[in-house]
Amino acid sequence: MTANGSRVFVSGNDAVALGVRLARPHVIAAYPITPQTAVVERLAEMVEDGSLRTEYLHVESEHSALSACIGASAVGARTFTATSSQGLLYMVECMHYASGGRFPVVMMNANRSLALPWNIYNDQRDSLSQLDSGWIQVYVEDAQEALDMIIQAFAIAENEKVLTPVMVNLDGFVLTHTYELVEVPTQEAVDRFLPPFKTTNKMSFEAPKNMAFTATPAHYTEFKFQQHQAILDAATVIADVDHSFGEQLGRYYGGLLDAYRVEDAEFVLITLGSVTGTARVVVDQLRAEGRKVGVIKLRYLRPFPVEELRSLTRNAWALGVLEKNISIGYEGTVFTNVRSALSQNGTTQEILNFVAGLGGRDISRGDIAQMFERLSSVATTHPANRVIFVNLGVETA
Amino acid sequence: MSQTVSRPLNASTLDEREFFYGHKACGGCGGSLAVRLALKVLGERTFTAVPAGCMSAVGFVYPQLAFGSNAIISTFPGTASMLSGIAAGARALGIPDFHAVGFAGDGGTADIGIQALSGAIDRHDRIIYICYDNEAYMNTGVQKSGLTPFGARTTTTPAGRRLRGALTQKKNMFEIVAAHGIEYAATASVGYPQDYLNKIDKAKSVSGTSYIHVFAPCPTGWGTGSDVSIELAKDIVDCGLWYLAEFENGEFRLNRDPKQFTPIQNYFNKQGRFKHLLPEDIEQIVKHRDREWARIRKQWIRISPPPAVAGEE
Amino acid sequence: MIEVRWHGRGGQGAFTAARLLGAAAALFENRHALAFPSFGPERRGAPVLGFTKIDDHKITDRSAVTECDYVVVLDETLMSPKIAVGLRAGGKLIVNAASPAPYRDWAGAGDLLALDATSLALRIIGRPIANTAMLGALIAWTGLVRLESALRGIEEEMPQRLAAKNVEVLRQAFAIAGENS
Amino acid sequence: MSRHTVRPPFQPKHIADFPCGTCDEAGHLVETLSSWRTSTPEVNLQLCTGCLRCYLLCPEGMIVKKNGKVAIEFDFCKGCGICAHECRSDAIRMIARRE
Numbered sequence: 004m005t006a007n008g009s010r011v012f013v014s015g016n017d018a019v020a021l022g023v024r025l026a027r028p029h030v031i032a033a034y035p036i037t038p039q040t041a042v043v044e045r046l047a048e049m050v051e052d053g054s055l056r057t058e059y060l061h062v063e064s065e066h067s068a069l070s071a072c073i074g075a076s077a078v079g080a081r082t083f084t085a086t087s088s089q090g091l092l093y094m095v096e097c098m099h100y101a102s103g104g105r106f107p108v109v110m111m112n113a114n115r116s117l118a119l120p121w122n123i124y125n126d127q128r129d130s131l132s133q134l135d136s137g138w139i140q141v142y143v144e145d146a147q148e149a150l151d152m153i154i155q156a157f158a159i160a161e162n163e164k165v166l167t168p169v170m171v172n173l174d175g176f177v178l179t180h181t182y183e184l185v186e187v188p189t190q191e192a193v194d195r196f197l198p199p200f201k202t203t204n205k206m207s208f209e210a211p212k213n214m215a216f217t218a219t220p221a222h223y224t225e226f227k228f229q230q231h232q233a234i235l236d237a238a239t240v241i242a243d244v245d246h247s248f249g250e251q252l253g254r255y256y257g258g259l260l261d262a263y264r265v266e267d268a269e270f271v272l273i274t275l276g277s278v279t280g281t282a283r284v285v286v287d288q289l290r291a292e293g294r295k296v297g298v299i300k301l302r303y304l305r306p307f308p309v310e311e312l313r314s315l316t317r318n319a320w321a322l323g324v325l326e327k328n329i330s331i332g333y334e335g336t337v338f339t340n341v342r343s344a345l346s347q348n349g350t351t352q353e354i355l356n357f358v359a360g361l362g363g364r365d366i367s368r369g370d371i372a373q374m375f376e377r378l379s380s381v382a383t384t385h386p387a388n389r390v391i392f393v394n395l396g397v398e399t400a
Numbered sequence: 401m402s403q404t405v406s407r408p409l410n411a412s413t414l415d416e417r418e419f420f421y422g423h424k425a426c427g428g429c430g431g432s433l434a435v436r437l438a439l440k441v442l443g444e445r446t447f448t449a450v451p452a453g454c455m456s457a458v459g460f461v462y463p464q465l466a467f468g469s470n471a472i473i474s475t476f477p478g479t480a481s482m483l484s485g486i487a488a489g490a491r492a493l494g495i496p497d498f499h500a501v502g503f504a505g506d507g508g509t510a511d512i513g514i515q516a517l518s519g520a521i522d523r524h525d526r527i528i529y530i531c532y533d534n535e536a537y538m539n540t541g542v543q544k545s546g547l548t549p550f551g552a553r554t555t556t557t558p559a560g561r562r563l564r565g566a567l568t569q570k571k572n573m574f575e576i577v578a579a580h581g582i583e584y585a586a587t588a589s590v591g592y593p594q595d596y597l598n599k600i601d602k603a604k605s606v607s608g609t610s611y612i613h614v615f616a617p618c619p620t621g622w623g624t625g626s627d628v629s630i631e632l633a634k635d636i637v638d639c640g641l642w643y644l645a646e647f648e649n650g651e652f653r654l655n656r657d658p659k660q661f662t663p664i665q666n667y668f669n670k671q672g673r674f675k676h677l678l679p680e681d682i683e684q685i686v687k688h689r690d691r692e693w694a695r696i697r698k699q700w701i702r703i704s705p706p707p708a709v710a711g712e713e
Numbered sequence: 714m715i716e717v718r719w720h721g722r723g724g725q726g727a728f729t730a731a732r733l734l735g736a737a738a739a740l741f742e743n744r745h746a747l748a749f750p751s752f753g754p755e756r757r758g759a760p761v762l763g764f765t766k767i768d769d770h771k772i773t774d775r776s777a778v779t780e781c782d783y784v785v786v787l788d789e790t791l792m793s794p795k796i797a798v799g800l801r802a803g804g805k806l807i808v809n810a811a812s813p814a815p816y817r818d819w820a821g822a823g824d825l826l827a828l829d830a831t832s833l834a835l836r837i838i839g840r841p842i843a844n845t846a847m848l849g850a851l852i853a854w855t856g857l858v859r860l861e862s863a864l865r866g867i868e869e870e871m872p873q874r875l876a877a878k879n880v881e882v883l884r885q886a887f888a889i890a891g892e893n894s
Numbered sequence: 895m896s897r898h899t900v901r902p903p904f905q906p907k908h909i910a911d912f913p914c915g916t917c918d919e920a921g922h923l924v925e926t927l928s929s930w931r932t933s934t935p936e937v938n939l940q941l942c943t944g945c946l947r948c949y950l951l952c953p954e955g956m957i958v959k960k961n962g963k964v965a966i967e968f969d970f971c972k973g974c975g976i977c978a979h980e981c982r983s984d985a986i987r988m989i990a991r992r993e
Contacts, residue, residue, distance in 0.1 A: 012736035012746070012870070034512070035543040035556065038752075043543065044555040051558045061544050061556060063511030064477060089452065089476065120462065120916045121452070121473060124752060145773070176752035177775050182732050183747050184739040280773030363752065365777040399909045411946035418955035422898065422923040425953065426723075426757040427930065427974030433953040458756070463904040468921040593950050619974075620724070620757045627975030627988075630951055722932075758930040758972055790932050 006192035006252045011185055015178035018146040018185050019085065019111050019171070020045035022153030024055045025193040026109075029080035029200075032060040032071035036090040037123045038175040039113040043085060065090035069097035069108065076106040077214055079205035081157065084108065087175060088115035088129045095133060101168045102137025102230060104215050105204050107160030108168040109153065110138075114276065114327070115175035116362045124363020125175040126327035127276065131304070131336045137230055139169040139237055140304045142275040146185050149173045151254055154193055158244045161200045165237045167230070174277045176363070188252050196251050238306045259308035261300045262315050264290060268297030270378040271316055273341055274325040275301045278359075278366050282325070285371040296375050301337065309344040316345060321353040321378040325371070327360035334390045353381050359393035370394060409601045410594060415440045423466035424458040428626025430590045430616030430633060431455060431532040435503050437593065438530055438612075441600040444469050446499045447486045451513060452476040453505040454539040455532070479504045480516040483527040491526075499604060501528040507537045507545035509613075510571045514546075517611075521580040524608040528600075531573065531611070534618035542621040546571040549641070550688065551681050552673050554621075559676035569688065574613055578647040583608030585647040589615035591633025595644055595655060615642050623672020635667040640689050643696065652700035664689070715857060716778050719763035719847075720796065721787040723756050726844035730785070731763030733848055737858040737866035738767045745771050760791055767857065783807065784823070785851055787830070787843050797821035807851055809843045826854055828890055837885065838878045845879040849886030860887050900926055900969060931973035933988045939963050941985035948977035948986060 013021070019042050023031070033043045049055035058075075062068045065086050072082040086094065091112055101108050112130050116122040130140060139159065143149045149171065156169040173179060188196075206212045218226055242258040249255030263279075264286055265271055272282055279300040289296045299315060301308065316322055322345075326337040333339070338356035345354070357374050360366045370393055377391070407413045419439035425432040435455055439446065448471040450456045456473040459466040474482035479502045487500040504513055509531035520527060536554045537543040543556040548566045553559040557566040577585045584606040588596040596614055603610035615636060617629040624632060636642040640661040646653045664686060668674040677685075717734065721727025728750040735748030744767055751762035764778045780799045786792060786808040797806045797820050804823035808816060813827035830846030845867065852858050858866075860883075867879050900923045906912055942963040949957040954970045957977060966977070978986040 010740060012732070012739050012748075035537055035540045037540050040540045040543060040555070044541075047556040048558050048560075051560045051563045053562055063507075063514070063546060066477075093475075093477065118473075118475075121456070121460070123457075176749075180752060181747055181749035181775065182735055183772075184745060277775050281776045284774045367776045367779075368774065397906050397909050397911065411950045412959075414950075416959065418898070419921075421955040422900075422921070422927070422970050423954075424756055424759065424927065427953075427972035428976055429953050433951065436953060436955050437950070462916070462918065463922060463924045465918060465920065465922040468898075470920060590951075625975070626757065626972075627979035629953075629974075630976060630980050722930075756930075758932070760929060788932075791929075 006188055007186040008189040009187050011187055012182055013146065013185050014041060014180055014182050015146045015149050015173050016041035017045055018150040019153055021187055022150040023083050024049050025188060025190060026154050026157045026197060028057050028083040030058045030075035030082045032062045032068045033084045034062050034065045034068045034090060036087045038115060038179045039085050039087040042111060065093040066097060069094040069101060072108045073097060073101050073106050076108055077206055079202060081200040082108050085111040087113035088117055091129045098133060098136040098138060105166040106168060107166055109156045109160055110170050112170050112172045113175040113179045114172050122362040125177050126361045128328045130170060130172045131328045134305055134336060139167050139234060140172060141302055142172045144277055144279050144300060146178060146183050148256060150185055154197055155244050155248055158197050159237060159240055162240045165233055165240050166204060167233050167237060177277045192252055234306050256302060259303045260311050261302060263298045265297035265299060265315050267295055269295040269320045270375055271297050271299060271319045272323045272325055272374060273299045273301060281366060281368060282371050285368050289375060307340055307344060312344050313348050317350060319352055321381055323355045323357055323374050323378050325357040325359060325374065329358045353385060355381060356390045357393050358390060364394055409597050415443055419468035420466060422464060425454060426620045428619045428629045430618060430629045431534055433590050434532040434614045434616045437597060438600045439469060441597055442499045442501055445497055446470060446501055449474045449479050449482045449502045451479040451504050451508045453508050455503050457539050476508060477512045478516055479508060479513050480520040480529055484520045484523060484525040487525050487527050499528060501530060503530050503532055506531065506533040506535055506547035510546035510573050518580065521582045521609045527609055528603045529611045531613045532616040533613060534616050534621060536621055538618045538621045550685060551677050553676060564676055564681060577611045582611055584610040587613045587643060587645050589633045589637050589642060591630055591637055592644060624670055628670060632670060638662040639664045639667045640693060654700055714766055714768040716781040717765040717783045718778060718781040719785045720791050721761055723759045723761055725787055726842055727761055727787050728763035730844035730848045731765045733866045733870055734765045736870050737862040740869060741862035741865050742858055744769055747772050783851060783855060785847050787847055792816055794819050797823060805854060809847055828886060830886060833886055834882055837882045845882045846886040849883040850890040853887045853890035898923060926969040927972060928968050931971060933973045933990045935966055935977050935986050936989050937964060937966060938985045941983045943983050948981055951976055951980050
């Protein structure tokens with residue numbers, strides 16, 4: 004494939020840095036935090052060896068990292084930042100600011116659990132707690148998808164119909180620190196795929212602007228409606244970008260979601276991120292034993308794949324939503340989103356919420372096989388409690 | 401004051417109890433020594449706040465909790481603000497005779513935590529803020545901080561052909577803090593342990609805010625052996641790249657004014673992070689050092705250092 | 714799928730060896746591999762683990778390695794009776810030691826092999842960095858990847874100033890191991 | 895005299911075995927770190943003058959006063975070598991084995 008330059012054996016963090024270099028950002032402002040650090044380290048090395056020409060700011064905190072990116076975007080520069088967990092939370096004010104101002108910043112987030120207690124390992128409570136921040140959110144399954152989605156994220160964010168910041172999420176350590184084979188596209192192929200950033204949503208001497216202004220009750224709602232509509236419309240842009248990426252660079256990812264052996268599945272597991280890979284192995288094993296099971300990988304959580312999810316799960320007897328998250332005091336956030344999408348489906352299939360992998364706890368093949376077991380028993384017995392903590396280490400009765 | 405008779409504070413009169421051990425810091429860590437010594441001076445009536453960084457990552461991994469006295473992890477930006485809250489709460493509850501002490505790293509103090517520190521000093525809160533300075537974000541693997549010295553290699557200031565390490569000088573935190581009109585501020589080093597003990601002891605009786613900036617080498621981050629941390633922390637003072645000073649009653653005072661600096665080269669040679677420096681880099685560092693000392697000697701009042709204890713010339 | 718568990722201490726390069734093995738298989742033998750460290754802060758001196766998975770098709774399962782085919786111990790002071798827990802029958806426990814004698818019955822279901830990697834590294838590199846020597850011994854005794862691929866892996870993945878000496882260490886370790894397999 | 899207790903490993907059976915919130919006893923220790931050591935300090939009491947420099951400078955607090963001299967505890971000694979390096983009468987030597 005001429006579009007792919009070289010094959011390398013790199014970590015998820017390295018793959019993100021390679022994607023960023025190919026996307027030619029004008030400004031990078033990021034603050035180090037485990038497990039994201041190798042991204043900002045590789046980018047610093049690329050600046051030093053001259054292979055990445057960009058303004059690399061050593062900012063003093065995550066709040067300033069995103070604030071600086073907004074400033075750069077406000078003069079028309081393409082900007083990138085990367086963070087994780089506590090750092091993501093420390094920039095939340097700026098996240099709503101970036102989306103409200105329609106600044107197409109691209110950010111990588113290494114999914115890591117939230118304090119307290121402190122924990123540096125993987126789960127998804129950081130990004131899932133920010134679904135309402137007005138950012139497009141995509142979750143990747145491996146290092147190749149991480150590299151590719153960084154490039155696609157700029158194409159989506161900067162599309163003038165979208166003009167919305169995009170967060171690319173990859174699982175801390177499980178993806179950021181795991182080395183695997185990655186195809187690296189050539190700069191020419193990426194330059195053809197990703198046009199330079201052009202926008203009128205910027206200050207300039209040619210057309211001086213006042214930005215990020217105040218709106219009174221008379222006008223505020225309309226700005227929010229615009230933002231909301233832009234993310235809903237982004238679904239078509241996402242599909243187009245996925246398609247042209249497949250045509251030009253040879254890898255299709257399926258747009259809003261990716262389904263595996265779901266066509267005739269009686270029991271379907273819906274999940275996101277790298278745990279999908281373990282689920283694929285279990286699906287193959289159970290299929291070999293004649294069991295009709297499948298797995299759906301939600302790639303985007305905003306916009307949410309409502310239609311696709313409805314059509315793919317219509318015939319399933321029971322569904323499970325596996326997420327490394329719990330909205331404390333109720334249920335998993337992804338579970339809430341999935342049930343809402345399926346509620347107008349008119350179907351009555353049972354649906355369970357598997358809360359697993361918090362704070363880096365391992366999700367084994369056996370755990371996933373048990374989830375399918377539970378789905379097959381529940382199809383008939385409609386349990387009262389649908390939120391199941393997987394692998395809780397102690398009794399609770 | 402808990403100590404009725406005030407005997408000179410030294411290794412033999414120091415509280416024999418240990419309030420920080422069983423921690424998972426790298427062997428030879430200067431920061432863990434700075435925490436250990438300070439907590440021994442402050443005693444058991446202490447509330448300690450430690451932000452994200454090495455000391456919390458190595459000290460509080462449940463169920464291994466290595467602080468022998470009260471201790472709590474703060475958010476990364478919020479060490480000083482949490483300390484202000486602890487002090488205010490204890491005051492409101494009428495708890496007598498306590499110390500609220502914070503241990504934050506160089507980045508935790510000069511970068512992400514500087515805003516909260518400024519607020520606490522401005523309120524004259526009765527807290528002791530200790531910055532253990534190992535000159536980079538070590539817990540996340542040696543990235544540049546605002547206190548990374550010029551020329552030092554870190555993973556975000558690589559030393560290659562085009563750029564040779566950090567391009568900025570250390571932020572002057574001691575004078576930034578002093579400019580707030582703080583009651584007491586001092587610079588120290590684990591290479592001069594007695595001087596460090598004296599300054600912690602003095603901070604105990606300050607009626608407002610006190611700030612101690614203690615130099616604390618990091619073998620892992622600097623590419624040195626684990627046994628030379630104290631030697632390096634002494635070398636840096638002797639070669640003039642760091643100074644021992646105090647700020648009190650609105651006046652600066654130098655505790656040590658070396659007639660002759662030891663050669664900078666023998667401080668740099670022991671560390672991997674400076675190995676790449678070219679002669680012109682060293683020259684620039686020396687020029688900056690001499691300019692700083694000229695300014696300090698002109699502006700600061702010099703007194704004779706307090707009586708040094710045997711073994712510490 | 715073949716799974717290898719590497720034991721070392723923070724700063725000894727256990728994970729570098731795990732990564733070199735993965736790179737050799739993935740880049741030069743048209744196979745697929747994952748290489749990952751035991752996640753967490755690596756304190757100098759603290760015991761750490763590294764893992765390599767190698768297969769003929771893309772590896773999507775990233776759950777923890779509970780069983781493995783080979784255990785490689787870079788630092789003899791890490792040896793303990795439980796060192797080979799999870800080692801599959803017919804697997805190999807490979808230790809960096811002058812002699813395997815003291816560890817005869819610690820190999821669990823596998824067999825025990827030893828190579829004095831530290832002295833080999835001291836001789837060639839001048840520092841007790843045993844990771845590439847242990848990689849050489851592993852591939853000599855298991856045929857996991859060809860010597861040629863491992864050598865190219867080092868040239869590809871290691872900075873120039875380190876590559877030459879490490880290539881030499883790997884070559885000699887491979888030869889020594891080959892003689893007494 | 896060892897002034898700390900290392901408790902048996904924490905093996906919770908029931909949710910109530912966990913503290914309510916992230917709050918537990920100061921100095922609650924459940925493991926030693928001697929496995930980190932690849933070399934071990936040894937004090938020669940003939941040479942030791944009891945100056946306590948090593949006691950002051952040990953980052954682990956593992957050196958204790960004893961009969962006017964010092965003794966080293968090994969639960970958390972990581973073999974960093976600061977005591978041996980800083981001893982002004984060469985009374986401490988690092989030997990390549992673990993207690």
